[in-house]
Amino acid sequence: MTAPVLTRRRALVAVASAPLLLVAAPVLAADISADAAVVTELLRAELLLQKSYEACSSGPRRVSRIARRFWAHEVQHTAALAQALEALGAPGVPPPRDLPVLSRHSPRGRLRYLLALEETTLATMHAALGELSDDKLLQTTATILGCQAQHLVVLREALGRQPLPAALDAGRR
Amino acid sequence: MVNRRTLLAAAAATGFAGCGAGKAPGSRTPAPPAATATPPAATATATATPAAGADAELLLPLIELKARAVAIYGGRPGLERLRAHERVHLARLLDAAPGRPFHYRVNTPPIELELEQLAAQLAVLPRLADPRLRTLIAGMYATDSEHLAVLRRGAGREAVPRAFVTGGT
Numbered sequence: 001m002t003a004p005v006l007t008r009r010r011a012l013v014a015v016a017s018a019p020l021l022l023v024a025a026p027v028l029a030a031d032i033s034a035d036a037a038v039v040t041e042l043l044r045a046e047l048l049l050q051k052s053y054e055a056c057s058s059g060p061r062r063v064s065r066i067a068r069r070f071w072a073h074e075v076q077h078t079a080a081l082a083q084a085l086e087a088l089g090a091p092g093v094p095p096p097r098d099l100p101v102l103s104r105h106s107p108r109g110r111l112r113y114l115l116a117l118e119e120t121t122l123a124t125m126h127a128a129l130g131e132l133s134d135d136k137l138l139q140t141t142a143t144i145l146g147c148q149a150q151h152l153v154v155l156r157e158a159l160g161r162q163p164l165p166a167a168l169d170a171g172r173r
Numbered sequence: 174m175v176n177r178r179t180l181l182a183a184a185a186a187t188g189f190a191g192c193g194a195g196k197a198p199g200s201r202t203p204a205p206p207a208a209t210a211t212p213p214a215a216t217a218t219a220t221a222t223p224a225a226g227a228d229a230e231l232l233l234p235l236i237e238l239k240a241r242a243v244a245i246y247g248g249r250p251g252l253e254r255l256r257a258h259e260r261v262h263l264a265r266l267l268d269a270a271p272g273r274p275f276h277y278r279v280n281t282p283p284i285e286l287e288l289e290q291l292a293a294q295l296a297v298l299p300r301l302a303d304p305r306l307r308t309l310i311a312g313m314y315a316t317d318s319e320h321l322a323v324l325r326r327g328a329g330r331e332a333v334p335r336a337f338v339t340g341g342t
Binding site: 069070072073074077080122125127130135140142144145147149152166167169171 | 258260294295305310315316319333337
């Protein structure tokens, strides 16, 4: 392989573009940092969901059947988000500690808890899609948001609620 | 030519979508496979700030798909709620990109239609500069994913078969 020849024209272009690079670098760093903060929030929400579905995967069959299926989805979501966070050079997110004692809840109570958690997660993802700057992160988040929205359909139906309550589902905080 | 008001009103007309391709909304006579519509800005009820030029262009494929969804669901009993949602989506998109001509066809089965919409939204999302438009599309993406789950279940299929909803399958 031969080294590129430094011509007068290349040198002038390099000199002319240097100030632009100096301006652009902090902006890019700020974008990455902002994205990392958003992904950290998303991962925290997804880890809580994963842990909650895991906790509900045993017990009443009415809940555990759904929880086992959705837990498998959450494992994939958290893996994708953890990988994205690592790529951004941000620290990892510890698993959640403060989980309600779900065994004390009735099957319906567990479903209500999971529904509320999914709605909160959907709201977090919805907001994130207005904040993220990286194209790939935007798309990954959208594909996860779609899955959470589908989880909501199943949980709403299990609770006897309208599965399609809104034309623009932005979740609920 | 169909304007925004007549297009949305046409969604109330049932029967035409079930006839498949070759029918334009609001028309009972055979028409070419594609209908062209120019929604005038003057008739739009402004609920969203119109998008800048590049963003507005990106919304056109989504508008076409939403117009198709409104028409298709208009002809299918049991899908009234889905049609109502699609009408809201279409109205919001037309508010964001007024005065743009578009065309659409009425010949896609509902599950494929939702998949096509999701794929189109996913492709457009990272290209939109306006974060408000991205959150608008995010709301549609969530609702259309829900539509897909309901339609799949109605067809005796698994409602949530995958961890990532891409619209591809």
